[in-house]
Amino acid sequence: MCDAVLGIETGAAMLRELAESAAVLPCDSSGTLFRCHTAVQHHCESALPSARLYRRAAAELVARGYWAEAFRAYAHAQDWAAAAETLSASGKTWPALRESAHVPSAWLREDPWVCLADARRLRGNGQFAQACEAYREAESRFADARMTRRAAVERATLAHWLGPGMGEPEPPHARDVTLSRYLHDVVTTRLDHVALPAAGGTEPWWLLVRGIAAAVDGGLGHARELLGPLAYAEDRFVSLASRITCVILGADDAEPAFSQAELGRLSIEAESDGWLWLARIAHAAAVLTDHRLTDDALAVRAECVRLGDDWGALLTGVAISMAAYRAGADATPVLRETIEQAHRLGAVTLETWLRLLLTAQLTTHHDPGALTEVIHIQRHIAQARPPSLGVPLPPPNPVRVELRCFGRYEIAVDGNACDLTGLRRQAKTLLWLLSVNAGRPLHQEVIAGVLWPDVAFGRAKHRLHVAVSSVRAVLGPNSHSLLVRDGPAYRLVLPAGSEVDLLTFQDALRGWRSGQASLPSAGLSALLGRALSAYRGELIAEAGPAEWLLPERERLRTEAANATAALAGLQLLGNPSLAVETCLRGLRVDEYHYDLWRLLEEAYTRTGKRAAAVHARGRYLELISP
Structure with missing residues (x-):
């Protein structure tokens, strides 16, 4: 295995030499398996810190069935999704796998990178309480102060979601924690009590928060306007969450088969990225397109309950309840369970929505319990603004682009001309190329072929990322919503109201051609x-x-x-x-x-x-x- 990882052919001879000097000890008489002291292990790993080597080692360990050791190697490579996949493929829980390891279990139990990988795996699986414990373990193990803070920040982003009274003091200047708290507040608190920032809220995470706030408040159209452009966000969670939400919000307007296929694709994508709780929500949400998928959604909800994914169970319960009500089926049992869960999690706004739905359900079936629910709703209205009243959210910051491609090139955003004098030639050419194809995605290989035709694609791709960053810098604060990543392509987005002379020219000529037989x-x-x-x-x-x-x-x-x-x-x-x-x-x-x-x-x-x-x-x- 040493030969395979290091790309050499002398590994066996080197190990025999080390065994003769007692630096390593043979595990059996085969002469192929050895063990070493912890100090030797740390020395070897410090001499070979490459993530690439750790990944290669992990792959070799997986191929030989050393699952726990492979999990550790992926953790050191910081490939969190691969670490989670390795654990899943082993078919064991982490404690059971750790105890069955070929290396001393203490190596795994005391390794801070393993603790962090386990914490991130649990977070991706929606098991927030267990994840917080794993993060605490990682914090106590890291000697590097930066990694200790990183683990503390990630733990604090989850603490808000554990239920009332479970929050913890936030690390100072922790932006991620602030974003998580705002997102939590918009789904749990009376919305006019959430002080969303009116300015500076144009970056993807803030738009996600505001979009979900609009959806919770019943402003579905506004929510889709805010969330739609985030499909191309570089942050994978933001991209996935916004796309899943948009498909769910637009399920009534789209063909059921299309929505089901899109949710299925997004579920697979979220799972491959390690966001299993998001994948389960996308899977269960398909019930909103076809009530006959209720059994599948109920199975997903049961899986959430089994794992301790409280928010996943709540949101899948909401989807099942809404689908049943739309189909005229009796949603009362699931509705009551979901309302109780929303209450436990302190999701006051969602609880109010659900109680309104339950009241409508009971009224439809002439159930005398409807009057009792009305009383409950009046109590909750005192805590959460009723959705029917609407909540004035900070208006979206309108972005208007003016693009002049004929003659001297010019681009202005919201009336402010972009200064291109500092752009290098290749970055400027990238902007020209995207402008000529405004609104259409251009594959990275196509762009690289234009800008660096004689450079290998791997190197050209790195240069392209640098050029994209340079262009975004001159486009201003809204740059990430204007120059977007579209899978393996880049695209210059034209918001509504934008003016592009090239498009004006082409549209006018198209109108002239089509109107020659009918227009005066x-x-x-x-x-x-x-x-x-x-x-x-x-x-x-x-x-x-x-x-x-x-x-x-x-x-x-x-x-x-x-x-x-x-x-x-x-x-x-x-x-x-x-x-x-x-x-x-x-x-x-x-x-x-x-x-x-x-x-x-x-x-x-x-x-x-x-x-x-x-x-x-x-x-x-x-x-x-x-």
Whole structure:
């Protein structure tokens, strides 16, 4: 195994030499298994700190069935998802696997990285109480103060979710803890008592908090507006949580088969990223698209209860209850259990929602208990604003982009021109490339092929990340919602109300082409005029003769010249003087355009300027003569 991990062929000989000096001891007579003192182990690991080597070692250990040792290796590689997958593949609980290890169990029990990996595994599985204990163990084991604080911060992000009175003092300046507390508050507290920051709340995590707040308050449309752009967030949890929430909120408007497939895909994606509790919620939420999936959702809820995933059990219970009510089925038993669970967790707002649903359920079935529920609801209204009243959330910060691709390149965000003078050439080219394809994703390999055609993709990919960061820096505070990661691609997002001269040009010409058989001359002239107003010069003139740009630049130049000729043709009968000006403008775009010279000659003739007409014909003949 040493040979496989280190890429050598002398491992056996080296181990025999170490055995002769008693640095390691043979485990049996085979001469292939050895054990060493803890001090030797620590020395070897400190000399080979590479995460890559730890991953390679973990893979070799898995292949040989050393599950506990593989878990430890993945922990040291900080590959938390792989560590969790290893434990799952072993088919054992961590305590049982630890005790069955081939190395002394104390090595595993006292290893802070193993404790942290176990804590993160439990967090991803929704077992927040157990995760907090594992985080405490990691804090007590780490000698590095930075890692101790890291474990403390991660533990504090979970403490809010354990139920009333279970919170702990927050580490100072712990942004992640603050975000977690806000997210907890918007699903548990009277929303007008949650002081969400009105300013500076445009980064993905804040938008996630505000989007979920809007959803809890019943503002589903507002919630989808806030959460939709987060699908491309670089933070995997934010991306997954926002996409799952959007699919659930839009389930009524989409085809059931589409929503089910999307939730299934997201469930698999969340599981592969180690967020198993999120995967279970996505799986159970499919019941909202088809009540016949209730048994599956109930099985998921039972799994949450078995694991101690209280919030997963609560949210799956909410989904089951809503699906049953919509289908006209009796949701009373699950509703009552879910209401009790919401009460235990201190989720006052969710409890109010559920009690409203229970009242509607009982009223539909003429149950006299409906009156009792009304009394309960009145009590909860004193603590949580009823959803029907609506809560004024901080309005989303509108972002408007103005993009000029014709002539000198310019980009402005919310009226503020972006200063591109500090951008290096490759970062500026990246921005140009994304702007020409605004709204469409561009694969990383395509971008790398344009920017670094002679560089291996691995190195080019790293350079691309640096260039993306540089571009985002000049786009301002909303950069992460404008230049987004779209899987293996990048995309320049155009929020509603944005203006892009390239799109204006193309849309106007598209309207002109489709309206030639139905629109009057005035309407066609207006569309052509709008297109030509947008065309201020060749596409991104300052890029020069860039190979990636030349074909598109030439195509648009030809379209602009043709559009000018079409407009001059419409003007010729009614206003030949204006047609002259239009032709001259078009010839500045393409001086070899035959139709423009022909129309210019005719327009001069119609205005009585015969000498100018003859000169125009002569000028064209000079241009085309060899």
